[in-house]
Amino acid sequence: MFNPTDFPKPTLISVNGVELEVFEAGRENEGKPIVLCHGWPEHAFSWRHQMAALAAAGYHVIVPNQRGYSNSSRPTEVTDYDIEHLSGDLIALLDHYGYEDATFVGHDWGAFVVWGLTLLHPNRVNKVINLSLPYQERGEKPWIEFMEEILGGDFYFVHFNRQPGVADAVFEDNTYRFLRNLYRKNEPLRAPEPGMALINLARAETPLGEPVMSESELAVYVSAFETSGFTGSINWYRNLDRNWRLLAKVNPIIQQPTLMIYGDRDVVAKSENLTKFVPNVEVVNLDCGHWIQEEKPEETNQAILRWLEQQNAI
Template sequence: MTSFQQHILAVNGIELSVWVAGPEQGRPVWLLHGFPECWHSWRHQVPALAAAGFRVFVPEMRGYGRSSAPQAIADYDLLTLCADIQQAMEAFGHERVCMVGHDWGAPVAWHLALLEPQRVAALVTMSVPFAGRPKRPASEIMRQVHGGHFNYILYFQEPGVAEAELDADIDTSLRLFMGNIEALLQPKPADSRLFDGVTIPDSLPSWCPEEDFQVYRQAFVGRGFRPALNWYRNFERNWQRTEFLAQARVIQPTLFLLGDRDPVGVLEAHTLKRMPDRVADLEQHVLQGCGHWIQSERAQQVNHRLLDFLHRRFL
């Protein structure tokens, strides 16, 4: 059984909880989780990485679990989220790391690669591609494309609305995201709520047994979904603050993994096509029969791809 140490770091004006495993002299690999998950979403990767000799660092991202959860929306923009990890790397004395991110952890990882071209020596992202800074804020584009019908990201924008629905029953909300994420894309009127017309699974998906589900839910008990939703409420601020990165390219060796049944692949089809123009050294793999929760749904395949990449490109 893998042994973990929990570190509570004072960084960037918050407390950041980081779980650490693996040999002390191992090359550092950071694993950044997304929404609405927690550090435990990497439970299948940590033992494999530690056994292969890597030192693994798994933060509870700002707004989740034991880490601080500021209330201000502006406290969750991308550069602030990156600064949490940058200062944590400083605290651990890291000079050369591999950065891995899934879902919302992927944009943080992409931008850390841009901001830290020397320290981030290799990059692995899952589910969310990158094609550079858009010409307009993503939320503005979404309003133009989806203004006439429901879009869950636009629904998340109004403070107090989505969290009231999600916080009413945390277990039901997590079962929806984990077991029927495709329902978020089904057509319905623009003034709908998230759960309107949606079937909530009666049981958990096979990749998330009850004991694991309880770890996920603890990331939200007592604080609700507002801090996590605030990540979605910074598209305009992110766009404004990243102007200096508009022409930047990802130069590190990069592995990108996507499930063929991941609805993000449909939403980001244009970005996927453009990604090779902005990522200089890119390897891509599509995992068959796999949805959005890729590192849990196809843990062995992800571990194989991840370790193969690390042994070849993170030397």
């Protein structure tokens, strides 16, 4: 397991009207930036196993806690968390370091941001590496509206939007329990329960499966969310329909070389038509659940480094 005291110390950097808490490795590798974007409810610390490996391979590794998280700014307006703001933060971060473009890596919600960033600012992204969440096709209906019709009002994306503040409060009242119960692997299959699954999870006394991380690693997440609360991070979900509108006029095709890493036991569905929107994609499947880079750190590093080496040789 990773010793949290080995994680780099952060710098607060002013970008795009907010301050981001940014962790770095390989500063001596100036000119080869790679930006790692965490998901929900995560933290830059989720990339702890990747940072040293990427720095050793010659990259300047830049890992922000994105807006709404930990000691980064947490604006109060919900619309301050839309894809224009989230991608704008990353562009401003590149500007801060003086980089024209970078390779961007995203997991979960971070992957959604990297997909959106690449559509909105294609000249600032040279390569894409995403984990868990494939490219999301922009259908005829806004995403939350579509999910509500198919999955109902208790589906957590819908619940976050239709009952603002309810889940936030439950998670804040049960921060340790929620995160402990969420960060699991090899969970047994179980029948769906009535109600909102994540609220049930936050209140469940006994976790299922095995822990993804040690208690000292988990404590980093718990401490961060005890500081920040959950509302800023959940506000990302509250912009999905706004993002659907904001992405209406962009070219939906991702031309950059892309690596897509799936966990075969992830609850997030794989894309059946990924190459339609991401023609230059290579797909890697790992035998794990949702927390890919934490469950399978060595395999994740090997997949990323091998693919980057191939791309750099072209």
